[in-house]
Amino acid sequence: MLALLELLYGSGLRATELVSLPLNAVPRDAPFLTISGKGGTQRMVPVSAWATRALTDWLGARERGGRFVFPSPRGGHLSRVRLFQLLRDLALRAGLDPEKVSPHVLRHAFATHLLEGGADLRVLQTLLGHADIATTQIYTHVDAARLVTLVNQRHPLARS
Template identity: 85%
Template sequence: MADDAVSAFLAMLAAERGAAANTLAAYRRDLTGAAEVIGDLVVAGHDDLARLGEAWADLAPATLARKASALRQFYGFCLDEGWRADDPSPALPRPRLRRGLPRILDHHEVAALFALAESDAASGRPEAVRLLALIELLYGSGLRASELVSLPLAAVPRDAPFVAITGKGGQQRLVPVGERARAALARWLAARGGGGRFVFPSPRGGHLTRVRLFQLLRDLALRAGLDPEKVSPHVLRHAFATHLLEGGADLRVLQTLLGHADIATTQIYTHVDAARLVALVNSRHPLGSAPNR
């Protein structure tokens, strides 16, 4: 029953919530791992779930929270399906998480990264032209690494200044592409030649992998004199969001650009320095420059 129940739960997530393949795989791993400790999840009781807390004692709080969340959702599904009359999930551990601020690059670090990428691309080498296009889209449009490497040619209109992105859960959005990124992308499309349905194809078929993209960025950062541990596709996406917000972008607009389902996810970028926010209030609020009475 347990395997069938897990499969039915995952099918529900895919059909009703549009869960992505990576998400479904992670849920399956978490549920299967829990079953290896306590047996059939459908019939497990409070004491069984309490044992998971002991088995998971050495896990990082974020990992523990993810596993517990998967089980809570699974037992909610079991209740809805009538497979259980009770919910044992309150026995699961509830780690306290402190959400860390995203790592970002400052403007000078971004400039150093792009200066080297542009110098490399001036040689006309296809690999260098491709890397410039990749970082232009990461920083200039805020794409996720998975969205970028799997970008199909059909998603890039010839004349329109945007690309059509299919993000997490199959959600689609239009992402603006600035003039710099459009120029870099046009250079790459001319250099890549024909063949393949992806903008960034792999020599072995399919598309460039996220791992390879990560490696290319780390190498570029090292050659640009930056700490390679600070640079990744996600860090450039964070920099895109933070620098837009610093420039006065509306949080709701930023949510749309990033493809966040929940505005709470976007609010993490409001960590921009307090001095700038105070100056913004003083300069823009109707009473900001009014004399004291």
């Protein structure tokens, strides 16, 4: 569960990308995953130190065999539906409204927190695997007060 959460929030993966992640997408010597996204496009996604630790622990604990990082007991990989169920159950145990917790919410939080931390929109577009920058902009919801502060602090005429 920890590896699932860390990769959802720490790398901004889509639910389908996460559950269908093949073992060969996880290199042993680099902090990147090779993700096959929508339309079969591939991208490199950095993995945080926290997610790397959780993933390493999970790979050491999971049963051998199978070609997916998150295998299903019935063969193949964990389903998107099961991922949603696991997140909802975890939300309930944590005292959170399960209707407000989903893989997409964690992906959105990843995008929003990176932007709030100063990430470039084009970099975020690449990390999320969006073909169109307009799709990335939909993820952003920057409050008006923050924009005014940014202009007042960063614009050259604000210093005059």
